[in-house]
Amino acid sequence: xxxxxxxxxxxxxxxxxxxxxxxxxxxxxxxxxxxxxxxxxxxxxxxxxxxxxxxxxxxxxxxxxxxxxxxxxxxxxxxxxxxxxxxxxxxxxxxxxxxxxxxxxxxxxxxxxxxxxxxxxxxxxxxxxxxxxxxxxxxxxxxxxxxxxxxxxxxxxxxxxxxxxxxxxxxxxxxxxxxxxxxxxxxxxxxxxxxxxxxxxxxxxxxxxxxxxxxxxxxxxxxxxxxxxxxxxxxxxxxxxxxxxxxxxxxxxxxxxxxxxxxxxxxxxxxxxxxxxxxxxxxxxxxxxxxxxxxxxxxxxxxxxxxxxxxxxxxxxxxxxxxxxxxxxxxxxxxxxxxxxxxxxxxxxxxxxxxxxxxxxxxxxxxxxxxxxxxxxxxxxxxxxxxxxxxxxxxxxxxxxxxxxxxxxxxxxxxxxxxxxxxxxxxxxxxxxxxxxxxxxxxxxxxxxxxxxxxxxxxxxxxxxxxxxxxxxxxxxxxxxxxxxxxxxxxxxxxxxxxxxxxxxxxxxxxxxxxxxxxxxxxxxxxxxxxxxxxxxxxxxxxxxxxxxxxxxxxxxxxxxxxxxx
Numbered sequence: 223x224x225x226x227x228x229x230x231x232x233x234x235x236x237x238x239x240x241x242x243x244x245x246x247x248x249x250x251x252x253x254x255x256x257x258x259x260x261x262x263x264x265x266x267x268x269x270x271x272x273x274x275x276x277x278x279x280x281x282x283x284x285x286x287x288x289x290x291x292x293x294x295x296x297x298x299x300x301x302x303x304x305x306x307x308x309x310x311x312x313x314x315x316x317x318x319x320x321x322x323x324x325x326x327x328x329x330x331x332x333x334x335x336x337x338x339x340x341x342x343x344x345x346x347x348x349x350x351x352x353x354x355x356x357x358x359x360x361x362x363x364x365x366x367x368x369x370x371x372x373x374x375x376x377x378x379x380x381x382x383x384x385x386x387x388x389x390x391x392x393x394x395x396x397x398x399x400x401x402x403x404x405x406x407x408x409x410x411x412x413x414x415x416x417x418x419x420x421x422x423x424x425x426x427x428x429x430x431x432x433x434x435x436x437x438x439x440x441x442x443x444x445x446x447x448x449x450x451x452x453x454x455x456x457x458x459x460x461x462x463x464x465x466x467x468x469x470x471x472x473x474x475x476x477x478x479x480x481x482x483x484x485x486x487x488x489x490x491x492x493x494x495x496x497x498x499x500x501x502x503x504x505x506x507x508x509x510x511x512x513x514x515x516x517x518x519x520x521x522x523x524x525x526x527x528x529x530x531x532x533x534x535x536x537x538x539x540x541x542x543x544x545x546x547x548x549x550x551x552x553x554x555x556x557x558x559x560x561x562x563x564x565x566x567x568x569x570x571x572x573x574x575x576x577x578x579x580x581x582x583x584x585x586x587x588x589x590x591x592x593x594x595x596x597x598x599x600x601x602x603x604x605x606x607x608x609x610x611x612x613x614x615x616x617x618x619x620x621x622x623x624x625x626x627x628x629x630x631x632x633x634x635x636x637x638x639x640x641x642x643x644x645x646x647x648x649x650x651x652x653x654x655x656x657x658x659x660x661x662x663x664x665x666x667x668x669x670x671x672x673x674x675x676x677x678x679x680x681x682x683x684x685x686x687x688x689x690x691x692x693x694x695x696x697x698x699x700x701x702x703x704x705x706x707x708x709x710x711x712x713x714x715x716x717x718x719x720x721x722x723x724x725x726x727x728x729x730x731x732x733x734x735x736x737x738x739x740x741x742x743x744x745x746x747x748x749x750x751x752x753x754x755x756x757x758x759x760x761x762x763x764x765x766x767x768x769x770x771x772x773x774x775x776x777x778x779x780x781x782x783x784x785x786x787x788x
Contacts, residue, residue: 239577242279243541245271247581249279250302250600253289255403258298258604265296281533285526286542288601290616298601300613300775305545306363306602307781309593312553313338315455316348316782319445319486323457324350326482330475333460335360336445339377339453340595341582342368342389343402347455347598348782362783363602364404369393369415372430372442373456375422378415380453386416404603405434427476430458431468439463441471443483448491457483540566541574545583545597554590608779610741610787611645614732614772618743621768622647625761627747629768630657631732632670633740633787638678639685640664641671644741644787657746663721666702667695669729670742672715676706677731677739694719714762716754724749728757730769735777740788743769 235244252268253260260268265276280296283289287301310316319336327334327350336348343365360366368374368389378385398407422428430440442458459475466474526534547563548555555563561571575591578584582596614631622629631645640662665671666688675682688697696702709715716728729744745761752760779785 233580236576236580238573239580240537240541240573242535242537243574243577244581245269245275246279246283246535246538246542247583247600249276249283249296250288250298253296253298254599254601254604258601259292259295261295278533278535279538281530282526282535282538285530285534286539288542292616298605300605300608300779302601303605303778303781305542305600306598307778308546308548309595309597310347310782311550312548312593313347314550314553315445317550318489319455319457320348320350320782322482322486322489323348326350326457326459326478327352330459330478332465332475335458335460337371337373337456337458338595339368339373340365342385342392344368344371344373344377344456345595345598347595360404361603362606363598365402365599366405366434367399367402370399370405370408370430370433372428372440372458375415375419375428376442376444376456377453378419379423381419389415408435427472427480429468429472432463437463439466439468439471441468441476441479443476443479445483445486445490448487454490457486537574540564540570541577544571544574544578545593548593554592556590560591605779606783608785610732610776610785613775613779613785614645614741614743615647617768617771617775618645618647621743621745621764622649624764625745627745627751627761628657629743629745630670631741631743633742634665634671634674635662638665638675638683641668641674641742664689664691667691667717667721668744669715669717669727670744672706672709672717673729673731673742674739676710676715679703679706679710682706691721692719692723694723696720714765716757718754719749726752726754726757728761728765730762730765732769732772732776734773734785734788735780740776743772 248269248271249265252265256264256268262273262276262280265271265280266273269276271279280289280291284291288299289302290297290299315336315338323334323336331352333352334350335346337344337346345365346360346362349360349362368378381389392401398409399405400407418428427441427443430438430442432438438460439462440458440460442456444453445455445457446452447454457479459471459479461471523536523539526539527536543564544560544566547560552559552563557568557572557575560566560575561568564571566574575584575586579586579591583594584591585594611631618629618631626649628646628648630643632641632643634640635642643657643659643661646657646659663671664685665675666684682703684699684702688699688702689695690697696705714728714730716726718726725746726749727744727746729742731739732741732743734740743765745765776785776788780788
């Protein structure tokens with residue numbers, strides 16, 4: 223078990239703390255530390271909880287859509303990212319500044335990150351990475367020790383004596399940094415951290431010269447809140463010693479980084495950033511199962527309790543719902559506002575807030591509560607790396623099991639002429655559709671391709687020559703465009719024997735948050751097993767349900783990051 227590196231919850235729990243909520247958060251933390259997957263026995267060992275307690279907690283989290291029970295393992299699900307999304311939406315920094323970081327990364331051809339302070343550590347809230355054989359990136363939500371980063375000294379310039387005392391205590395208890403699994407443990411003293419902090423305060427920037435690991439260098443500049451003058455976040459350019467030395471980062475890239483930070487600070491002063499004080503770290507949306515509306519929450523928890531009995535822990539579900547009451551325009555809430563947003567009784571909301579504050583996920587002042595960066599530690603780092611095929615995979619498996627046919631996910635290739643299979647679940651039949659991952663097929667003759675091409679109308683680009691693959695293949699351009707118009711209107715495509723004799727498939731598009739089609743899912747079968755009418759009546763509803771679940775998780779996962787494979 224990793225040490226408590228941030229110092230949160232080191233004091234005894236308050237008498238009013240909700241014990242099931244504390245235990246549930248412990249399970250989520252241990253799953254996060256295990257990169258998202260643990261067996262029940264592994265969770266029992268990692269948490270010190272009884273097996274029956276672990277089973278009840280995972281059953282509740284599964285009901286909420288936060289965990290998937292996959293065979294013998296508990297696996298974090300993308301829906302859990304709504305907790306971290308609540309924090310990122312509340313601070314508004316990613317929405318306001320991401321585009322500036324991305325533009326700088328493109329200009330410099332180097333990785334650029336945004337980070338906030340989390341007690342005596344640093345957490346990343348945005349990464350703009352480069353596609354290279356040797357890539358440099360951390361996961362959103364990863365926690366790093368302040369003394370081993372370039373942003374750390376800049377945050378430490380605002381530390382109070384209590385913060386320095388916490389840092390020294392942590393360094394004494396964990397000198398090699400084993401409590402920070404995002405970076406390799408490293409011995410050696412960091413006694414110059416206070417000197418580096420003093421220099422950072424004097425010069426307004428800081429360097430990381432291979433402190434995290436050999437070969438990694440970074441230069442950082444603080445982005446200040448225009449209203450308070452305090453550090454809202456830190457922007458960094460990260461490179462490798464094969465491309466830059468720490469000195470060349472300072473001399474070559476620092477001026478451009480400073481210019482971008484000035485643009486970021488102007489963004490924070492503008493109309494979008496002026497609504498309320500922008501904040502980042504601390505110095506010291508709808509889910510699949512549970513409704514986001516207060517009126518529905520009580521009914522949902524009651525129904526869940528009735529269905530699962532003692533396996534459903536209402537106090538855990540309600541406590542986690544309190545986190546999602548925060549968001550954009552709701553960065554700071556009173557107890558009454560939290561109770562109103564969640565539909566919980568004031569006493570219930572108060573106990574949940576007391577528990578979350580004790581654990582370090584909420585802080586309060588003047589009877590106002592706000593989330594802390596620590597919320598990002600609840601599943602966000604491993605889940606932020608999930609590509610679309612992995613998000614879709616369990617839903618494809620469920621779809622295939624329900625219709626007893628193969629189910630696949632595909633994307634449209636860059637030119638738009640072909641579809642490429644990126645995820646697939648095949649059935650165990652003597653006669654089945656045999657397609658492997660990576661297979662490319664002509665888009666115009668497949669159901670997958672047609673639902674994606676239909677979204678591009680009227681600017682859709684078709685191949686110069688449409689090859690007749692079977693006697694049924696549509697090869698007339700005008701006729702194919704008419705087919706695509708009908709597909710677009712219907713919301714699905716059914717292709718019968720046009721790619722291969724006897725092969726029948728039906729597909730539905732997958733849309734990202736903005737409504738753009740980014741992929742498609744199909745069910746394929748031999749034409750003898752279902753008629754066209756049966757495909758529409760029996761398979762299409764199941765297909766649409768599966769795609770709806772994929773889109774729900776894709777929407778949560780893609781709220782503050784670009785999902786790979788999209």
